Amino acid sequence: MTPQPYTTTRPLPAPTDRDRRAWVAPTAATLALVLLVPPALLFGMLSPMATDSCGPDDCSKALTTTLTLIMVLLVPGGLVTFVTWCTAWLLPRTQRWSVPRALLATVSVLPPLCVLLLVFTLPAG
DSSP states (O other), X not given: OOOXXXXXXXXXXXXXXXXXXXXXXXXXXXXXXXXXXXXXXXXXXXXGGGXXXXXXXXXXXXXXXXXXXXXXXXXXXXXXXXXXXXXXXHSOSBGGGHHHHHHHHHHHHHHHHHHHHHHHTOOOO
């Protein structure tokens, strides 16, 4: 009697497991980023000019804290935006990954949105 070779078979995913709407969340995030990133970069980079009237040493604590938060959201937040946006596009197109895909697409929009919110609500110097 010869031993049979050990084989394992993995069931193939059913064709109904494919997510036909997998493109919706990343596309919505892409459109939102196209509209949000240019003004966020422009206004975020111009926001330190808010200290021109008071000088960097005499400005209020609230203003300097907000400006620091804007810079933190621009640089590391830009990296978070790029990584989460790419990951939302690159996840497998199955039903299993639909919720993480939507969450990543939402997270990718948050840093530029927060920068714009902070810039337009800068406290007095």
